[in-house]
Amino acid sequence: MSKETYELKAEARERVGKGSSRELRRNGLIPAVIYGDKQAPISIAISTNEVTKRVQAGGFMTTVATLDVDGKKYKVLPKDYQRDPVRDFMVHVDFLRVSGNSQVTVEIPVHFINEEKSDIKKGGVLNIVRHTVEAHVPANDIPDAITVDLDGLKVGDSVHISQVTLPKNVVPVITDRDFTIATIVPPVVAIVDEAEETVATEEDDKSE
Template identity: 35%
Template sequence: MANVFEFIAESRGKSGTGAARGIRRQGNVPAILYGGEKEPEMLVLNHNEVIKHLEHEAVYSHVLDVKVDGRTEKAILKGVQRNPAKFQVMHLDFMRVSMSHAIRVHVPLHFINESTSIGGKKGGVAAHSLVDVEVSCLPSALPEYIEVDMAKLDIGESLHLSDLVLPAGIEIVALAQGSEHDLSVVSMMPSKGGAEAGEA
């Protein structure tokens, strides 16, 4: 299987809406690679290959290899534009990264022990406030996801950003802005008839 963290691209000279439309008509995806100390570069990628890559959740929170005309650039995927009416990717944004400089990336949250949690056993239902969180770290420390362990969560209780157990070298961007940004991640809510079910 092809490396899902490797995007094969070609340079394209023209920019603009007309050029982008022409690229899409040919079954390709226009893209831009920017950041670092280099000029932004317009790219074109094969649409079918892009679709295969984007099926993997990890692509959104990994340092990627963008191969352009034989050279490799380290980058993260910063944006994906899709056509809501079609199964079509319209545009990709890649941002170059330096392995020695911290980056800010949205990392997915994986919720575990929901049904076996204290509240879950009483018939409670989890209400997820967040599905991902923005972190700051060196590219080498970037996690694929962050686990949210709900085992001790009872009905009426919530887990906040400050409750998350983070891998070494990871900082949550919101928490660095102050305690007022300690957002709720998930709450355990009573379900209709949940209390009676627990007692039964």
């Protein structure tokens, strides 16, 4: 479970808009907002370097953080961030206020184990349908990942959400169907070989 937390310094900002945002970015800061918990949103500025480091370290969207805004502290969960589409630098972050009783919706990464105990070791290919599962979870108990055990799976088998042991208090957002997480498919080489055999057979038939 994700118990790690961290603290970032931020400053409140009164001016908003494109001009103000550009000025912040020139000074190494990112415009951001804290919202939720039935309170008015707060516009803030936060270090570009610090946020970028947290994103690159992984788990940014599933780790509760503390924002120190001019001495006042807020427990938050990052809910969204934007990058410049051309130069790929951070341009904005949204933070959701949370408390010990908060329920949040997050994308939880899916990890696979025991590939060597499935038909993957015989050449089967793991076709991942969902790399993450969107779920409702307590803000103070967000899992690092959902683990899918591939032990014993054969080519042609599928893993559905009902077959996965979910961490405690994790409830998938999708509840109206038993959605697929992954499948084990035949090797691509085998599929190509079969196609070539079919073509060869058809050509032989025509030549007779």
